[in-house]
Amino acid sequence: MTQLLWSDDFCIGVESIDHEHRELIILLNEICQALGGKSGIVKDKLMGELFARISAHFALEEKIMRNHRYDRYQEHKLDHDKLLDELREIMDDHEASGYASAEKLVKALVSWFTLHFKSEDARLHRQLG
Amino acid sequence: MLVVIQKVGTRLFRVFEELADRFFGPKLNPFYQLGGLAFFFYWIVAASGVYLYIFFETSVTEAYNSVERLTHEQWYLGGVMRSLHRYASDAMVLVVVVHLLREFCRGRFNGVRWFSWVSGVFLLWLMYASGVGGYWLVWDELAQFVAVLTSEWLDWLPIFNMAMARNFLNEAHLSDRFFSLLSFLHIGIPLVFLLVMWIHIQRISQPKSNPVGGLAWRVLLAMVVLSLIKPAISMDPANLDKVVTVVDLDWFYLGVYPLMDSWSYGSVWLLLGGGSFALMLLPLVVRPKRISVAEVELENCNGCERCFVDCPYGAVVMQARTDGLPYEKEAVVDPDQCVGCGICVGACPTATPFRRQGAHVAGIELADFAISELRERTINAAEALSGENKVFVFGCDHGDELNSLKSDSVAVMSLPCIGFLPPSFIDFLISRNYADGVVLTGCRDGNCHHRFGIDWTEQRLTNQRDPGLRQRVSRERLSRLWYGAGHIKQLRKELTAFQEKLKILGPNRVKKNRVSDGDVDGEELRGDL
Incomplete structure (x- = not known):
């Protein structure tokens, strides 16, 4: 079972963003657990919840980047949009089958997060810090 | 009753707006930028006014002649400026009145819009005070007609008490000093006008206070062409020892003066003052519908x-x-x-x-x-x-x-x-x-x-x-x-x-056996698929 553990590496130094990162990781882990047993509806709801919360999170992060006139804003935003598209792909491809074979893709999501934290968000941390 | 007028008005506007759409397209359609056009005409009037003021003599004896020199000897520039000054002012009246009617038909006078509406009523008075004051300065027969009527009309109010009209009793009574006061008023009132224009748009987020570029240059061009083919000219010089009988009225600003001549001053005060008061009361009298905020x-x-x-x-x-x-x-x-x-x-x-x-x-x-x-x-x-x-x-x-x-x-x-x-x-x-x-x-x-x-x-x-x-x-x-x-x-x-x-x-990505979207949250209504 995939689990994403919170690491202080994920802190970017902005309280609201770090708070949301923590919350999102909790939700991601909940989804990973649900993949094992829960019904299709529950999984779909969790995915929908993830979609809504990530959308809100990205909106906030992008606003903060704009306020700080962050130089890599466009690239970072592009990464955000790509992720939301991937999330929607997973939802569309697997919702009908109750996310039966979705574990691989959710793993992909998890590793995306880790990579995104380590690269884009870490750079953001350095710029804002 | 009001609703009927609004509905009819809206239909009428729709006809003209769609006609304008065909010539201008939605981006340049002047009906969607009336307020911005009003601001634009203000700037044309202000800029041309600055130019005119440089050459204008503020003494009673020289005012008329200085305007004549600008109009005829400097017809290619000063004359154009004078005509622009006049026609942009007239155009401003036109767009402001259409703007007022349009906002009325769309019900934009109550609820959150009461502020814009009421400040707009003040703007009407300021616009007219600015425009009428301008006609005085030319000091031709039209100016004489306007000045005498206006001062007598104002003197009807207890606060003035016949004092102002005495300046125009005969030639001897009009002094340079008073005339200079009039020309300062023609700068001061338009400045107050601009201030209230700014106030008028304060409660609007992202107000259109400029027309779109494509419309702006076309309108300016039209004004310049009009100025060249029909220059604004003065009547004969004013002579307070004579009564003016024939005038070349600018109906945009001076349409109420024949009324002042034939009715009593009190009646005109009732008409204009009462009308303004009624307009300002509209937001109180016609309440907005309940809104789901x-x-x-x-x-x-x-x-x-x-x-x-x-x-x-x-x-x-x-x-x-x-x-x-x-x-x-x-x-x-x-x-x-x-x-x-x-x-x-x-x-x-x-x-x-x-x-x-x-x-x-x-x-x-x-x-x-x-x-x-x-x-x-x-x-x-x-x-x-x-x-x-x-x-x-x-x-x-x-x-x-x-x-x-x-x-x-x-x-x-x-x-x-x-x-x-x-x-x-x-x-x-x-x-x-x-x-x-x-x-x-x-x-x-x-x-x-x-x-x-x-x-x-x-x-x-x-x-x-x-x-x-x-x-x-x-x-x-x-x-x-x-x-x-x-x-x-x-x-x-x-x-x-x-x-x-x-x-x-062809068919969409077909989703067979869609997981139910219509259930209540928190419950597993169907088993695993």
């Missing part, structure tokens, strides 16, 4: 500011967090400014039908039309659709009545404003195969009842504004028809054509 759900709001940025009425502000969550800001709705258009909801990243846990879905919602209700009604309407080429039509309460478009394969829903629709609803409908295609319609392009609904929707669909419509949603399954009310036949034709196109496109 927007409300913030703090647990879903992280202060991303999208609603704040998108609100056309400045009704959403960002303030310091009050619920202890580690976010810097929260959105706050000022119910006195909110008109319930729902554009803020369309902007919110959490307003999505994919989310279905919790009573409240989005960070900001309309009190009477929650996202969960929009989701439920959308799904119910779509599930009733059958056949191929299923289409879901979203429209707005100010566009055409859509029910006549309903059929086995077409569902319709009217929203407070098309900007209320979060783009992810389109994604939801198409990707879950509730519909093969989605049509968005509403007001006429450029004429959104809520100012920015169409613009923001278009920008969201082309990913120039967040929240964007996800790129993966095929734009070929989306049709936007911004015709405005009164075009149901055209809508029906386009809808049929759209369904034909969908037939050619």
